[in-house]
Amino acid sequence: MTSPGVTGEPTFVIQPDGSISYVNDVAESLFRTDPDRSNVGTSIFEYTSSSYQTALLNQFERIERGDAPAMGLTIEMSLGSGDPRELIALTTPVEWDGSEQIQLLLFDTDGELPTGLSARTMDATPIGISIADATREDEPLIYANGGFCELTGYEREEILGRSCRFLQGEKTDDATVAEIRRAIDAEEPITTEIRNYRKDGTMFWNRLTITPIEDETGTVTHFLGFQEDISERKVFEQEKALFQMQADATEQAVFITDADGRIEYVNPAFERTTGYSAADAIGENPRLLKSDQQDEAFYRELWETITAGEIWEAELTNRRKSGELYRTTQKIIPVTKPDGTITHFVTIEEDITDAQFIEQVLHVMDRVLRHNVRNSVTAISGYADLLEAELDAEEHGAAVQTIREHADKLGKLSNETRAIRELFHRRHAEHSLSVDAIEGFVEKRREMHPDTVLDLSMDVEEGMVVQNGSLLQLAIDEAIENAIVHNDRDEPHVEIRVTDVPDGSELCVEIADNGPGLPDDQWDVIMAGEETPLAHTTGIGLWLIYWTLSALGGTVDRTDNEPRGTVLTYRVPVAVGRQTKGWNPNT
Numbered sequence: 001m002t003s004p005g006v007t008g009e010p011t012f013v014i015q016p017d018g019s020i021s022y023v024n025d026v027a028e029s030l031f032r033t034d035p036d037r038s039n040v041g042t043s044i045f046e047y048t049s050s051s052y053q054t055a056l057l058n059q060f061e062r063i064e065r066g067d068a069p070a071m072g073l074t075i076e077m078s079l080g081s082g083d084p085r086e087l088i089a090l091t092t093p094v095e096w097d098g099s100e101q102i103q104l105l106l107f108d109t110d111g112e113l114p115t116g117l118s119a120r121t122m123d124a125t126p127i128g129i130s131i132a133d134a135t136r137e138d139e140p141l142i143y144a145n146g147g148f149c150e151l152t153g154y155e156r157e158e159i160l161g162r163s164c165r166f167l168q169g170e171k172t173d174d175a176t177v178a179e180i181r182r183a184i185d186a187e188e189p190i191t192t193e194i195r196n197y198r199k200d201g202t203m204f205w206n207r208l209t210i211t212p213i214e215d216e217t218g219t220v221t222h223f224l225g226f227q228e229d230i231s232e233r234k235v236f237e238q239e240k241a242l243f244q245m246q247a248d249a250t251e252q253a254v255f256i257t258d259a260d261g262r263i264e265y266v267n268p269a270f271e272r273t274t275g276y277s278a279a280d281a282i283g284e285n286p287r288l289l290k291s292d293q294q295d296e297a298f299y300r301e302l303w304e305t306i307t308a309g310e311i312w313e314a315e316l317t318n319r320r321k322s323g324e325l326y327r328t329t330q331k332i333i334p335v336t337k338p339d340g341t342i343t344h345f346v347t348i349e350e351d352i353t354d355a356q357f358i359e360q361v362l363h364v365m366d367r368v369l370r371h372n373v374r375n376s377v378t379a380i381s382g383y384a385d386l387l388e389a390e391l392d393a394e395e396h397g398a399a400v401q402t403i404r405e406h407a408d409k410l411g412k413l414s415n416e417t418r419a420i421r422e423l424f425h426r427r428h429a430e431h432s433l434s435v436d437a438i439e440g441f442v443e444k445r446r447e448m449h450p451d452t453v454l455d456l457s458m459d460v461e462e463g464m465v466v467q468n469g470s471l472l473q474l475a476i477d478e479a480i481e482n483a484i485v486h487n488d489r490d491e492p493h494v495e496i497r498v499t500d501v502p503d504g505s506e507l508c509v510e511i512a513d514n515g516p517g518l519p520d521d522q523w524d525v526i527m528a529g530e531e532t533p534l535a536h537t538t539g540i541g542l543w544l545i546y547w548t549l550s551a552l553g554g555t556v557d558r559t560d561n562e563p564r565g566t567v568l569t570y571r572v573p574v575a576v577g578r579q580t581k582g583w584n585p586n587t
């Protein structure tokens with residue numbers, strides 16, 4: 001239950017025959033008769049009034065036989081001063097000096113002896129000890145030690161005579177209270193964990209042990225209570241349970257090791273990713289996952305970082321149980337106690353094999369579409385020129401024109417793939433764009449389309465910055481191009497209005513044209529979020545706009561323009577501040 005002397009009560013460790021093998025300072029000062037002779041080696045019966053000796057010896061025998069985990073007795077003992085005093089004696093088994101012995105704790109229910117806190121080391125958690133009268137209605141407290149007062153914030157006078165239920169409150173579990181009541185009524189010992197409240201109203205988790213104490217006739221006369229504040233452990237357990245729930249649900253492989261690197265927990269995603277079950281992994285060192293793709297220096301740096309209490313993050317190759325290699329980003333987070341000692345390491349892994357595969361596919365697609373297709377388009381256009389020069393215009397002019405139009409469409413499609421790559425490429429993630437730069441890329445479109453009227457109006461707060469600005473440029477370019485290419489007017493007119501919301505958190509870009517208007521069915525496909533064989537867009541332009549705006553954390557909306565055409569409205573989160581890295585909109 002407790003180690004000798006921890007509570008600060010007078011404590012002895014006694015051999016089954018009664019000879020004392022340990023005595024704490026408080027007991028020593030109370031019972032020593034000769035200043036030159038320690039109590040150690042003397043018999044406990046020397047200090048026990050004769051009529052109580054048999055009862056005490058009986059208890060020792062019962063403890064020794066293992067009949068009861070703890071026994072109590074009201075006895076009379078004579079102090080070193082010669083005064084007899086009624087005390088409550090608690091006997092429990094204890095391992096001492098390599099043998100099974102008996103611990104005897106003494107409680108002075110009159111509260112007159114200088115016991116309690118005095119012998120307790122200052123930084124030890126106080127252990128509350130309380131004694132209730134079992135013979136009176138509602139088991140009123142007749143004793144509380146200094147630890148109890150320190151733990152609960154109450155003075156002794158405030159609590160003696162009352163049932164200990166004053167520690168309970170709003171969030172105390174009724175079932176636990178009922179369990180305690182049942183144990184008390186049945187005169188059985190109980191250990192439980194209960195939510196209690198200090199005098200100042202703060203909650204703490206109390207690990208409560210209540211033991212019935214019998215007199216020499218076997219009648220229960222008292223209940224002895226031990227109170228221990230276990231809030232820290234409880235909160236840790238609750239946080240751990242919460243963490244575990246989240247870790248169980250996540251797609252990322254998570255494992256936790258102790259400070260020596262022994263795995264204590266793995267989540268289901270770890271089991272799926274690595275092929276090792278929890279039973280395989282727990283107790284092992286994470287070198288279970290080690291592949292030969294990293295050198296010793298890599299692992300040395302890893303350990304140096306985390307044992308210094310810092311987070312380690314890197315990309316590496318691990319090996320599954322099947323032997324297959326996988327690429328992963330790994331983050332190792334040291335978990336420390338308030339004093340800075342590392343207790344655990346939490347590792348979060350993300351399998352990036354798929355992401356790398358997608359990156360490869362995109363790279364090849366990009367090359368094929370941007371270079372090979374563009375080269376073919378140039379060749380087709382060149383031969384169309386040749387045909388035009390060679391053939392009769394009246395007879396074949398329309399056919400040549402059709403070849404040209406299709407070549408242009410292919411050329412546009414090939415350009416649009418640049419945006420797709422941009423979307424998936426993390427390279428530009430940190431590039432921000434000053435909103436003023438919009439003027440630059442609208443000007444560039446003007447140069448490319450001299451027949452189109454391109455009006456730009458800007459009414460925004462100075463210094464506005466869009467994160468990942470290259471995507472905004474793509475979305476604006478795409479809308480302008482669409483508005484021009486699909487325009488059926490002799491004089492295409494596109495108006496770009498850039499404003500911000502009054503609190504400066506959002507940028508609004510409207511692109512209005514005087515074309516035939518964006519067909520409803522095209523827009524509906526985008527809003528539905530998927531294409532079907534029957535419902536699909538004619539190209540990828542609208543998708544590009546939608547994807548880029550989504551990647552920016554923004555939105556796109558469509559309304560009719562007056563008197564004719566379409567208005568696309570982009571809303572994008574912005575910040576006011578400096579650009580993080582230069583992004584040249586003209587590259």
Ligand SMILES: Cc1cc2nc3c(=O)[nH]c(=O)nc-3n(C[C@H](O)[C@H](O)[C@H](O)COP(=O)(O)O)c2cc1C
Pocket residue numbers: 130131132139163164165167168177178180181184194196206208210223224225226227
């Ligand atoms: C010695 C002793 C110590 C006790 N210590 C506590 C305590 O620390 N916290 C608590 O909530 N209840 C404690 N109790 C339990 C309550 O006093 C009471 O018995 C419990 O609420 C069940 O009884 P009830 O249903 O009549 O309230 C203790 C009881 C005894 C006899």
